[in-house]
Amino acid sequence: MDIKKQFIDGSWITSASEAIRDIINPYNQEIVAKVTESDATDAKKAIAAARHAFDHGDWPAAPATDRGKVVHKIADFIERDREELAELESLDTGKTVEESRGDMDDIAGVFRYYAEMADKDGGEIIDSPIPNSISKVIREPVGVCGQITPWNYPLLQASWKLAPALVAGNTLVMKPSEITPLTSIKVFELMEEAGVPSGVANLVLGPGNSVGAELSASDDVDLISFTGGIETGKSIMQAASSNVKKLALELGGKNPNVVFADADFETAVDQAMNAVFFHAGQICSAGTRLIVEESIHDDFVEALVNRVKTIKLGNGFNETTQMGPLISQKHLDKVTNYVENGKQEGATVAVGGGRPDEPELQNGFFYLPTVLTDCTTDMRVVQDEGFGPVITVEKFTTEEEAVRLANDSIYGLSGGVFTNDIAKAERCVAKMRMGTVWINEFNLYFPHAPWGGFKQSGIGRELGKPGLEEYQETKHIFQNLKPEPLNWF
Ligand SMILES: NC(=O)c1ccc[n+]([C@@H]2O[C@H](COP(=O)([O-])OP(=O)(O)OC[C@H]3O[C@@H](n4cnc5c(N)ncnc54)[C@H](O)[C@@H]3O)[C@@H](O)[C@H]2O)c1
Numbered sequence: 414m415d416i417k418k419q420f421i422d423g424s425w426i427t428s429a430s431e432a433i434r435d436i437i438n439p440y441n442q443e444i445v446a447k448v449t450e451s452d453a454t455d456a457k458k459a460i461a462a463a464r465h466a467f468d469h470g471d472w473p474a475a476p477a478t479d480r481g482k483v484v485h486k487i488a489d490f491i492e493r494d495r496e497e498l499a500e501l502e503s504l505d506t507g508k509t510v511e512e513s514r515g516d517m518d519d520i521a522g523v524f525r526y527y528a529e530m531a532d533k534d535g536g537e538i539i540d541s542p543i544p545n546s547i548s549k550v551i552r553e554p555v556g557v558c559g560q561i562t563p564w565n566y567p568l569l570q571a572s573w574k575l576a577p578a579l580v581a582g583n584t585l586v587m588k589p590s591e592i593t594p595l596t597s598i599k600v601f602e603l604m605e606e607a608g609v610p611s612g613v614a615n616l617v618l619g620p621g622n623s624v625g626a627e628l629s630a631s632d633d634v635d636l637i638s639f640t641g642g643i644e645t646g647k648s649i650m651q652a653a654s655s656n657v658k659k660l661a662l663e664l665g666g667k668n669p670n671v672v673f674a675d676a677d678f679e680t681a682v683d684q685a686m687n688a689v690f691f692h693a694g695q696i697c698s699a700g701t702r703l704i705v706e707e708s709i710h711d712d713f714v715e716a717l718v719n720r721v722k723t724i725k726l727g728n729g730f731n732e733t734t735q736m737g738p739l740i741s742q743k744h745l746d747k748v749t750n751y752v753e754n755g756k757q758e759g760a761t762v763a764v765g766g767g768r769p770d771e772p773e774l775q776n777g778f779f780y781l782p783t784v785l786t787d788c789t790t791d792m793r794v795v796q797d798e799g800f801g802p803v804i805t806v807e808k809f810t811t812e813e814e815a816v817r818l819a820n821d822s823i824y825g826l827s828g829g830v831f832t833n834d835i836a837k838a839e840r841c842v843a844k845m846r847m848g849t850v851w852i853n854e855f856n857l858y859f860p861h862a863p864w865g866g867f868k869q870s871g872i873g874r875e876l877g878k879p880g881l882e883e884y885q886e887t888k889h890i891f892q893n894l895k896p897e898p899l900n901w902f
């Protein structure tokens with residue numbers, strides 16, 4: 414098996430240590446690839462390449478139209494290689510190939526969206542209060558960007574960082590999750606083919622506590638953009654303070670899905686399932702906290718449980734599979750403990766609550782889709798991000814109580830409200846403290862709308878115009894048209 418390499422200063426090279434990591438298919442634990450394992454030395458080398466390309470290269474000052482053309486080409490190549498990329502993503506993560514194909518379409522869309530935006534902001538003239546002057550505001554690249562991504566949506570989360578960073582004229586070093594690097598490696602090949610100059614985009618592979626920590630702490634990195642868990646986010650925030658880096662954090666969520674009695678019942682049940690069991694619940698915005706009006710609670714749970722029993726677990730490469738495995742044994746243990754703790758706190762397992770019995774699934778990290786009832790907000794199982802196919806159910810009787818329960822979390826990433834009373838929906842979403850709130854919908858995102866969290870779900874935004882502005886510095890240029898002495902001193 415070929416060893417896949419890191420990409421530094423335009424060359425595919427093995428790591429300084431020559432260490433190698435096996436990449437495992439979570440469906441059956443087979444080795445699907447071997448990759449070079451970078452360490453802090455490689456990270457330093459990649460940062461130096463990005464620094465040189467920013468300080469001395471052509472990319473930051475190239476016409477924005479030219480950068481946009483290159484980013485358009487990346488989108489073209491992702492569309493061309495969609496099937497290969499989707500299969501790599503599924504081998505790495507265990508998600509169904511159908512889901513991965515959808516991810517690839519989203520990813521091409523993100524590159525396309527930012528490519529289009531590249532030359533649309535030429536700055537602005539502002540109305541100067543000083544006579545005989547011109548005051549203008551322009552945007553410039555931030556500099557060298559460190560980009561650190563998680564394993565659940567490896568290339569999607571990478572695209573949200575790569576496309577705006579490139580369009581804005583930055584240089585970068587990306588570190589994907591050490592357990593799911595395959596599509597990031599492939600997209601760096603595509604970026605090279607598209608003509609991204611040497612040193613502008615660099616890829617290091619390997620663990621967070623060495624490679625990621627180096628990126629976060631380096632004085633030669635101007636911005637760190639991180640997507641991942643809250644505890645990692647806190648340590649990156651501390652490390653980034655060394656040189657007061659610009660910081661963008663996309664962290665976890667514990668997302669409420671509020672269902673009123675007047676909602677369309679079948680739609681709300683169906684969407685509640687999608688909200689939490691898609692990608693086995695390994696989604697930052699998964700609707701893991703179902704908050705249902707008391708009058709329909711029992712019927713809703715019964716309908717949900719009946720539907721959950723039909724979810725087909727299996728190999729993501731099998732057309733009939735609806736849900737794949739969890740990412741790793743470590744994560745399976747975490748989800749198992751999370752549910753066991755919930756049971757000890759008083760939650761009732763309405764369905765699931767353990768590993769599946771099928772012999773075919775025993776080598777994979779599978780956990781049954783699980784519904785926990787009798788839950789209240791004081792339970793850890795309701796407060797902690799389990800990041801698995803587990804939904805907790807709480808009840809409410811008034812609109813105020815629904816909103817209070819929804820907001821009772823350290824997180825504020827996303828939430829949903831299902832009701833046919835639009836005024837009620839609007840009243841609720843106005844009070845819900847989350848970066849994205851859906852009405853009669855859950856888990857939808859697209860390039861045009863900003864994404865990010867309130868409270869401890871993060872800092873900053875990805876996607877949309879704010880997702881580009883994260884990668885830009887704003888400069889005010891003032892020109893005196895009639896310079897003359899001030900005669901103050
Ligand atoms: N808000 C969002 O948009 C969003 C999207 C996807 C995932 N997530 C969150 O990601 C988490 C799951 O991903 P994960 O388990 O890969 O998260 P993680 O925090 O364990 O790892 C994320 C990345 O950080 C790196 N890392 C780990 N320790 C580091 C350190 N000390 N310094 C620098 N980098 C370090 C890892 O190697 C990996 O590349 C969940 O909490 C999920 O909610 C959030």
Ligand SMILES: C[N+](C)(C)CC=O
Pocket residue numbers: 565566569695696697698858
């Ligand atoms: C941001 N999103 C929803 C694509 C993936 C979160 O894990």
